[in-house]
Amino acid sequence: MIQVNGDGMEWQDGLTVRGVLVYRNFRFPLLIITVNGELIQPKAYDTTLVPDEAEVQVIHLMSGG
Amino acid sequence: MTQFVFDPTKVMDIDFTKRTEYLEGLEAIKAAHKVLKEITFTPSLPDKGYNNRSLYVNVGTLEVKEKPVTQQMKDVFIGGRGFGLWHLWNAVKPTTRWNDPENEIIISPGPVAGITQYAGTGKSLVVSLSPQTDIPIDSNVGGYFGPLLKFSGFDALEIQGKSECDVIVFIDGQKGIIRIEEAPQDPVDSHVLAEVLTHMYAENQADMVNISVVCTGAAAEHSLVGMLNFSWWDLRRGCIRLKQAGRGGIGTVFRNKKIRAIVCRGPQVKGDLNHVADFETIAKTGIKYHKEIRTNDPYQCMMRRNGTAHIVEIMDAYDLLPTHNFQYGSHPDTHKIDSAYWQSRCTQKTVDGCWYGCSMACAKGADGLVVKTGPYKGHTVTVDGPEYENAAGLGSNCGVFDPDYLLELNFYCDTYGICTITYGTLCAFVMECYQRGILNKERTGGLDMTWGNAEDDLEMMHQMARGEGFGVIAGQGVKKMKELFIKNGWGDPQLINDIGMENKGLEYSQYLSKESLAQQGGYALTNKGPQHDEAWLIFMDMVNKQLPTFEAKAEALYYFPLFRTWFGLNGFCKLPWNDVVPSNNAQQPEAHKIPEHVQNYVDIFSATTGIKIDKDELIHQSAKVYNFQRVFNIRMGKGLRKDDHAPFRSLGPVTSEEYLSRQERYDKQIAEEMKLDPTAMTLEEKMAAHRSWRQGRYEQLTDAVYKRRGWTPNGVPTLERLKELGLDVFPEVVDVVKLHL
Ligand code: SF4
Numbered sequence: 001m002i003q004v005n006g007d008g009m010e011w012q013d014g015l016t017v018r019g020v021l022v023y024r025n026f027r028f029p030l031l032i033i034t035v036n037g038e039l040i041q042p043k044a045y046d047t048t049l050v051p052d053e054a055e056v057q058v059i060h061l062m063s064g065g
Numbered sequence: 066m067t068q069f070v071f072d073p074t075k076v077m078d079i080d081f082t083k084r085t086e087y088l089e090g091l092e093a094i095k096a097a098h099k100v101l102k103e104i105t106f107t108p109s110l111p112d113k114g115y116n117n118r119s120l121y122v123n124v125g126t127l128e129v130k131e132k133p134v135t136q137q138m139k140d141v142f143i144g145g146r147g148f149g150l151w152h153l154w155n156a157v158k159p160t161t162r163w164n165d166p167e168n169e170i171i172i173s174p175g176p177v178a179g180i181t182q183y184a185g186t187g188k189s190l191v192v193s194l195s196p197q198t199d200i201p202i203d204s205n206v207g208g209y210f211g212p213l214l215k216f217s218g219f220d221a222l223e224i225q226g227k228s229e230c231d232v233i234v235f236i237d238g239q240k241g242i243i244r245i246e247e248a249p250q251d252p253v254d255s256h257v258l259a260e261v262l263t264h265m266y267a268e269n270q271a272d273m274v275n276i277s278v279v280c281t282g283a284a285a286e287h288s289l290v291g292m293l294n295f296s297w298w299d300l301r302r303g304c305i306r307l308k309q310a311g312r313g314g315i316g317t318v319f320r321n322k323k324i325r326a327i328v329c330r331g332p333q334v335k336g337d338l339n340h341v342a343d344f345e346t347i348a349k350t351g352i353k354y355h356k357e358i359r360t361n362d363p364y365q366c367m368m369r370r371n372g373t374a375h376i377v378e379i380m381d382a383y384d385l386l387p388t389h390n391f392q393y394g395s396h397p398d399t400h401k402i403d404s405a406y407w408q409s410r411c412t413q414k415t416v417d418g419c420w421y422g423c424s425m426a427c428a429k430g431a432d433g434l435v436v437k438t439g440p441y442k443g444h445t446v447t448v449d450g451p452e453y454e455n456a457a458g459l460g461s462n463c464g465v466f467d468p469d470y471l472l473e474l475n476f477y478c479d480t481y482g483i484c485t486i487t488y489g490t491l492c493a494f495v496m497e498c499y500q501r502g503i504l505n506k507e508r509t510g511g512l513d514m515t516w517g518n519a520e521d522d523l524e525m526m527h528q529m530a531r532g533e534g535f536g537v538i539a540g541q542g543v544k545k546m547k548e549l550f551i552k553n554g555w556g557d558p559q560l561i562n563d564i565g566m567e568n569k570g571l572e573y574s575q576y577l578s579k580e581s582l583a584q585q586g587g588y589a590l591t592n593k594g595p596q597h598d599e600a601w602l603i604f605m606d607m608v609n610k611q612l613p614t615f616e617a618k619a620e621a622l623y624y625f626p627l628f629r630t631w632f633g634l635n636g637f638c639k640l641p642w643n644d645v646v647p648s649n650n651a652q653q654p655e656a657h658k659i660p661e662h663v664q665n666y667v668d669i670f671s672a673t674t675g676i677k678i679d680k681d682e683l684i685h686q687s688a689k690v691y692n693f694q695r696v697f698n699i700r701m702g703k704g705l706r707k708d709d710h711a712p713f714r715s716l717g718p719v720t721s722e723e724y725l726s727r728q729e730r731y732d733k734q735i736a737e738e739m740k741l742d743p744t745a746m747t748l749e750e751k752m753a754a755h756r757s758w759r760q761g762r763y764e765q766l767t768d769a770v771y772k773r774r775g776w777t778p779n780g781v782p783t784l785e786r787l788k789e790l791g792l793d794v795f796p797e798v799v800d801v802v803k804l805h806l
Contacts, residue, residue, distance in 0.1 A: 006610045027382045028604070029365050032651040039651055042364075059611070060604035061650075061657060062643045
């Protein structure tokens with residue numbers, strides 16, 4: 001189990017940052033993502049593995065409005 | 066993530082220079098003009114952003130005069146919305162209503178407006194007493210008028226009085242002439258009128274870009290929801306384009322004064338007409354920003370390709386796209402009106418900025434629309450937009466997912482002078498009332514207002530423009546429709562009040578706020594009413610969970626409304642602030658504020674005016690105007706806690722269908738937040754529990770926000786707060802507040 005913005009999410013082997021975004025349907029382009037406090041650059045979303053028990057923050061910048 | 070790669074092969078092949086022309090009767094229209102008053106003035110250019118004078122025109126008495134812009138005005142009110150509110154305060158009494166001659170329309174661009182080195186610097190703020198809310202309304206608009214007015218020599222234009230005949234106010238900033246002309250034969254609707262007047266007042270083809278027309282359309286004469294169009298000449302397309310000061314019915318005030326148009330002819334815009342204090346800093350900041358746009362926009366919001374419509378499918382994905390009168394947040398047909406469609410439908414061969422130098426260039430145009438209904442049936446037109454609000458309001462919120470109809474609704478709103486946001490919300494309300502039997506064909510005079518029936522939706526709009534039938538009732542707006550339907554006994558008063566999405570008399574703009582308490586406050590704990598330009602906190606609150614406590618939400622509802630007020634004091638567009646971000650933004654403290662861009666604004670203000678500020682002073686500048694506006698509302702008999710109540714549809718599920726559509730979410734909240742057992746409750750009990758929990762939280766939020774803003778529990782700025790802000794120098798302001806302490 002991992003935490004994404006404070007909500008629980010099932011963990012599975014090989015889960016990447018991109019996998020978290022797809023699972024949560026986070027489609028917004030202006031994101032700041034940290035995994036256990038470490039900032040992940042957009043180009044690394046496909047390759048960065050999310051470990052079990054991780055604390056993932058997906059901060060959506062405002063845009064809109 | 067939703068990143069469509071731009072594919073030029075998908076862009077429709079539409080000739081963007083082809084459209085119906087309306088110049089045939091130009092000479093006769095011009096010949097019928099009669100000069101009622103003409104004065105001369107000495108044109109001037111600003112010094113450090115200010116001309117230090119404003120222009121007063123009374124269309125009733127024909128008085129035209131210059132007024133000084135004092136140091137105190139600049140210190141306290143800065144410009145733009147601040148100047149508008151100050152002029153209006155001095156013009157009206159607490160008993161003044163929107164259609165009294167002393168009500169004014171003030172257009173002011175702000176000290177920074179008109180610089181061409183940074184993106185989004187051509188905005189004007191329009192202020193008036195609103196026919197919908199009876200308090201001051203402010204509306205932010207692009208187009209060239211504001212900067213051209215300033216480069217003619219005036220920091221603001223105050224229009225007062227009521228004419229007996231249709232008039233045009235012409236300000237010639239090249240020749241130094243101001244004329245009030247009777248205009249008996251001029252066309253009424255904006256896309257025709259702005260084209261005719263641009264040709265009439267330009268002295269030659271090259272002069273077209275120096276003309277901007279402010280006008281409205283037929284619906285502004287028969288409704289309370291009229292808006293103002295501000296034009297500019299699109300050189301590449303060879304036609305006029307329009308931007309809208311939409312909210313609150315200022316177009317209705319305009320026509321009530323019998324103004325057909327205000328036309329400004331300014332000087333040729335170039336380099337540094339603002340005569341700023343430090344041009345080098347502005348140029349350097351601009352170059353850095355333009356580079357950021359070029360590099361990052363294709364990978365971020367794609368504003369240059371899609372405009373603000375880029376968020377249609379994003380709002381749908383996050384269950385935030387208002388659907389069927391804000392009942393739901395998504396719809397299976399959203400893909401028909403998403404940004405991929407608009408990218409292919411909007412012309413991509415030209416850069417669309419609504420003021421010189423805007424590299425964000427989001428003012429997309431859909432060319433070649435052949436109109437199917439109404440007085441312009443068969444005409445080929447260019448439609449500005451659709452912006453997100455139009456796609457959501459005229460589209461999903463009314464169940465209209467046919468993009469051609471959506472464009473036609475957008476076109477007619479613009480040319481008839483109807484605010485698209487307001488129309489979307491009022492039509493969605495009408496449609497829901499129709500669906501629930503509050504309205505029927507007999508009551509609508511034969512209109513079938515079933516969800517998605519775009520033809521009858523358009524017919525209602527045509528009626529509004531003709532001043533006929535049910536369109537006239539709809540044109541009174543949601544608040545007055547609610548009162549009428551309840552008075553006529555057409556439905557359950559509580560249901561009608563719950564689903565009518567207005568606060569203070571203004572219709573909600575197009576975001577679903579049910580799951581974001583902070584945004585509920587962002588809408589209703591506002592000065593003018595529920596427009597998202599004060600605060601848009603849905604992601605911070607609902608998705609990021611960055612605002613877990615009432616105090617955190619209150620802090621956001623302190624900072625962002627003040628930060629965003631500042632754009633309107635200076636003539637900035639909000640979009641370049643946060644629709645692109647620097648590549649290293651994520652590494653910055655308080656990344657959600659986009660600190661590098663905030664610093665850009667601080668630098669540009671300082672470099673324009675020569676007055677050094679920092680980011681705290683920026684907020685302080687706004688706080689003065691924001692609190693002054695709150696006191697103004699109180700002076701007009703509103704602006705208290707009772708006026709900040711929100712309709713329940715904005716707070717939570719009103720009907721069983723809404724509840725059942727998101728039952729898992731709502732049941733979970735009952736279990737986790739309310740510590741009740743949903744399995745042991747009936748649907749009615751669960752809905753009642755939600756109502757009391759959500760209303761209770763909204764009241765707690767209100768308490769926290771008022772406290773943070775330095776207001777009493779009744780929403781009145783305290784004397785200490787006025788003193789902190791330096792507003793205690795105005796005895797009248799203090800007197801208003803004292804009555805409520
Ligand atoms: S970002 Fe868009 S709306 Fe704002 S000034 Fe630029 S073109 Fe106009």
